[in-house]
Amino acid sequence: MKNKPISIRDVADHLKISVTTVSFVLNGKAKEKHISESLTQKVLDYAKLINYRPNQIAQSLRTGKSKILVFMVEDISNSFFSKVARIFEDLAYEKGYKVIFCSNENDDKKSKELIELFDFWHVDGFIIVPSPGIKNTIASLIKDNIPVVLLDRFFEDLDCNSVVVDNAKASFDATLHLINNQFKNIGFVTTISDQTQMKDRLSGYEKAISDHDLKSNILQIPYNEIFKANDCIKDFMNNHIGLDAIFFATNYLAQNGLQFFKEQNSTLLTDLGIMVFDDHDMFKICPTSISCITQPVYEISSKIMELLLPLLQKKETTEETQKIILKTELIIRESSLMK
Incomplete structure (x- = not known):
């Protein structure tokens, strides 16, 4: 049979003092409440001896x-x-x-x-x-x-x-970096989402593409179908022949994409320009190290x-x-x- 937890009343009854006094001592208020040093030490020593642990839920309700x-x-x-x-x-x-x-x-x-x-x-x-x-x-x-x-x-x-973070500016600057490095047919892989961070990452990409009179190429994957990301990326690549760069809106999408590139045609990892929103340790050690946006x-x-x-x-x-x-x-x- 499980032993009954030791309570603050058990301490008080054993020492023949009030529950309030024990509570003040155990909560560090002995000096404030003018409790003597000898009694304070007596309470602390006994609490340690019996391995008293306060009930945190009860304590939170009280305090x-x-x-x-x-x-x-x-x-x-x-x-x-x-x-x-x-x-x-x-x-x-x-x-x-x-x-x-x-x-x-x-x-x-x-x-x-x-x-x-x-x-x-x-x-x-x-x-x-x-x-x-x-x-x-x-x-x-x-x-x-x-x-x-x-x-x-x-x-x-x-x-x-x-x-x-300023998702829109980060995405704009990353897309602009790809454009400045002579990538002109850039795909953007993201999730279908009305959440602010994903909307802003998409808008940053679209602005940079529009500002340079380029064509946008966007793949939006339902969040609850991320497990199908490899197939979605495969279809996207097949339907957008001539893409020279891919910008992944999250690092987990990038991991799916890099896996697909390696399985489909390992040269894609070196031939395509690749950018990812959010770093990952694996991006540093890939045969071709992966550029990314990193958050502070x-x-x-x-x-x-x-x-x-x-x-x-x-x-x-x-x-x-x-x-x-x-x-x-x-x-x-x-x-x-x-x-």
Whole structure:
């Protein structure tokens, strides 16, 4: 039979003092409440002896603070999200917070279920890469004065703090780099999406193409059919004979594309100009190293904390919100240089 958890009352009963006194000592308020050093030490020694551990859920209900944050991304295995999450974890720990990580798979049902669960657990705040249809769920958190910072994308008509990069300019500059290196028939592979980050990446590509009187060649793959990306890219290449460069809007699309190129015709990896939004470790070690747009992961993590910390320390979260837009960097490697 499982032993009953040791409670704060067990400590109080054994020492024949009040539960309130024990609570003050264990929460570091002994000096403030004028509890003697000898009694304070007696409580601490006994708590250590019996291996007392506070009930964090009960404590959070009592104090209103759990010291836990939720970091919800699209896919925690994605190199960009995992790097940002890892850096943020260290920043949060320095401020006394623990972080729970989860993936919503860009699925509204899963997003809502996870948010509802963690809200029930009384976590102190959320960092969310939102799926397309959870605007009202985010709005409800804000209305309830729960700190929220959106990452990577945002809702244009929702007043919420966010940290993003300038996707349109990054995509424009990357496409312009390909054009300046004599690529004139450039394909753009992306997902079908109304989310801000994907719309902006597409618009940046289209603007650069239009500004130079070139023809746009766009493949949009449904997000829930990414597993068919190789077949989609194959059909796209067959229907667009003469493409001399491909710009992938995400690194996971690029991984599918590079795999297809290698299986179909290994010379495509050297003959085509290739550009990717978001770096990946494998891009550096490919036989032809892959050019990419890289996002400032440390700065993103720092800005999230800068926005979130004041919200965590205030009773109201309805003050003026901020949308922080950061610059990206274009990493030039072999794949995008003139052939």
